[in-house]
Amino acid sequence: MRYVSTRGQAAPRNFEAVLLAGLAEDGGLFVPETWPTLTTAEWRALRGLPYPALAARILSLFGAGDLPLQAICEDAYAGFGHPAVVPLVQLDHRTFALELFHGPTLAFKDMALQVLGRMFDHVLERRGERVTIVGATSGDTGSAAIEACRDRAAVDIVILHPENRTSEVQRRQMTTVLAPNVKNIAVQGDFDACQDLVKAMFNDAPFRAEMHLSAVNSINWARIAAQVPYYVAAALALGAPDREVAVSVPTGNFGNVLAAWVARRMGLPISHFIIGSNRNDILARFLASNDMSALPVEPSLSPSMDIQVSSNFERLLFELLGRDAAATAETMTRFRAEGRMPVPDAAWKQAAALFTGFTLDDEGTLAEIRRLWTTAGYLADPHTAVGTAAARALAPADAAIPVIVAATAHPAKFPDAVERATGIRPPLPARLADLYDREERFGVMPNDLGAIEAAVRAHARRNAA
Ligand SMILES: Cc1ncc(COP(=O)(O)O)c(C=O)c1O
Numbered sequence: 001m002r003y004v005s006t007r008g009q010a011a012p013r014n015f016e017a018v019l020l021a022g023l024a025e026d027g028g029l030f031v032p033e034t035w036p037t038l039t040t041a042e043w044r045a046l047r048g049l050p051y052p053a054l055a056a057r058i059l060s061l062f063g064a065g066d067l068p069l070q071a072i073c074e075d076a077y078a079g080f081g082h083p084a085v086v087p088l089v090q091l092d093h094r095t096f097a098l099e100l101f102h103g104p105t106l107a108f109k110d111m112a113l114q115v116l117g118r119m120f121d122h123v124l125e126r127r128g129e130r131v132t133i134v135g136a137t138s139g140d141t142g143s144a145a146i147e148a149c150r151d152r153a154a155v156d157i158v159i160l161h162p163e164n165r166t167s168e169v170q171r172r173q174m175t176t177v178l179a180p181n182v183k184n185i186a187v188q189g190d191f192d193a194c195q196d197l198v199k200a201m202f203n204d205a206p207f208r209a210e211m212h213l214s215a216v217n218s219i220n221w222a223r224i225a226a227q228v229p230y231y232v233a234a235a236l237a238l239g240a241p242d243r244e245v246a247v248s249v250p251t252g253n254f255g256n257v258l259a260a261w262v263a264r265r266m267g268l269p270i271s272h273f274i275i276g277s278n279r280n281d282i283l284a285r286f287l288a289s290n291d292m293s294a295l296p297v298e299p300s301l302s303p304s305m306d307i308q309v310s311s312n313f314e315r316l317l318f319e320l321l322g323r324d325a326a327a328t329a330e331t332m333t334r335f336r337a338e339g340r341m342p343v344p345d346a347a348w349k350q351a352a353a354l355f356t357g358f359t360l361d362d363e364g365t366l367a368e369i370r371r372l373w374t375t376a377g378y379l380a381d382p383h384t385a386v387g388t389a390a391a392r393a394l395a396p397a398d399a400a401i402p403v404i405v406a407a408t409a410h411p412a413k414f415p416d417a418v419e420r421a422t423g424i425r426p427p428l429p430a431r432l433a434d435l436y437d438r439e440e441r442f443g444v445m446p447n448d449l450g451a452i453e454a455a456v457r458a459h460a461r462r463n464a465a
């Protein structure tokens with residue numbers, strides 16, 4: 001399978017090259033040249049597979065079959081805290097929480113990053129190469145990427161997080177990892193600034209080549225590919241392919257819900273895509289009225305979704321525009337220049353027919369956490385609560401369609417919000433019990449590309465020496 005850039009100017013390449021490249025050289029995102037599809041019988045045949053085997057099978061459809069996928073997936077999910085890896089918990093007659101937070105850092109990012117870390121190791125060892133990973137995080141990608149890459153021989157990793165805008169648990173999960181190949185930088189700005197810095201480093205061709213940059217954010221196609229299998233597992237468990245299902249996904253960078261859309265594109269009958277936003281509701285505004293205009297990022301109780309520029313929307317846009325790379329490039333360039341994305345009406349209507357958006361403020365989030373606790377005995381983190389509230393508000397009219405809510409983080413990552421809502425302070429798992437006593441190490445830097453590049457270079461040189 002080959003991958004092409006959404007902006008059409010980068011050379012097509014295979015899965016392994018896409019894994020290493022991250023962002024395409026033309027600033028676009030890689031997508032499969034053609035989408036793999038499964039027949040009804042092929043979907044049925046996947047029912048009952050253990051999760052690692054299912055994940056390996058789906059990844060093989062994306063051209064990753066040169067890698068030892070079965071071994072990688074078994075090893076990646078062996079340490080998860082639930083035997084099902086991604087358990088489905090019934091919340092009411094038709095709503096199910098798909099718990100994606102049983103990995104080492106307690107958020108859904110582990111689902112893909114535990115796999116990616118092992119893929120990097122395998123590919124780099126065979127090639128005898130080294131990479132420098134630069135990543136941006138609003139709280140969860142950073143810790144999951146650090147956990148997946150710490151102490152790996154051929155990887156240096158630098159993670160940018162927005163200063164004072166993550167939960168304390170999130171920050172400490174990153175900054176207390178003192179492995180020599182790990183560097184954390186708190187940027188004086190918001191997540192969008194961190195993400196812009198990462199993209200700017202990729203777009204600086206000499207720097208990119210010098211550092212052998214690679215990505216762990218969902219701009220890297222491998223991230224999306226490794227997030228598809230859990231939607232497959234949940235849909236099959238609820239009766240697909242012989243029954244339609246809906247998904248509700250608390251959304252920021254649009255990677256997680258895009259993975260669900262990819263499953264649909266492969267033939268899985270996901271009929272509705274419900275997007276939950278906090279007050280940073282650019283996607284909900286877009287779906288309601290074709291208004292994709294970026295406002296300043298506002299802090300909220302669901303900090304991982306404090307995002308205005310949703311990177312992966314570009315992958316959907318490319319499809320909505322009939323895979324017209326020139327039109328995609330022009331639309332994205334105008335969005336960057338003007339802060340407003342001019343999506344043609346026909347494309348918007350296509351998106352709005354499939355996706356609906358819901359916005360929940362902090363008070364609503366607390367009320368939803370409380371409601372879940374009192375009505376279902378379910379302790380949800382604030383991001384998951386945005387997803388369940390969205391599911392209730394926008395569930396399909398046909399009550400026979402179950403709604404799968406992506407439960408994206410463990411409540412213990414956001415203990416303050418959960419305690420405010422329920423009076424219960426969820427404890428961290430035993431392996432993280434001393435998190436507040438561990439030494440932290442991170443730099444604080446201005447939002448300055450030159451300074452950040454110098455810090456990345458110094459980190460990589462120190463480790464290579
Ligand atoms: C806990 C949590 N929920 C939801 C999201 C939003 O997911 P996405 O960025 O894939 O839309 C994130 C960040 O990615 C997150 O960390």
Ligand SMILES: N[C@@H](CCOP(=O)(O)O)C(=O)O
Binds near residue numbers: 136255311
């Ligand atoms: N919410 C994310 C933001 C980055 O998203 P990604 O899926 O592109 O890595 C985070 O927690 O860092």
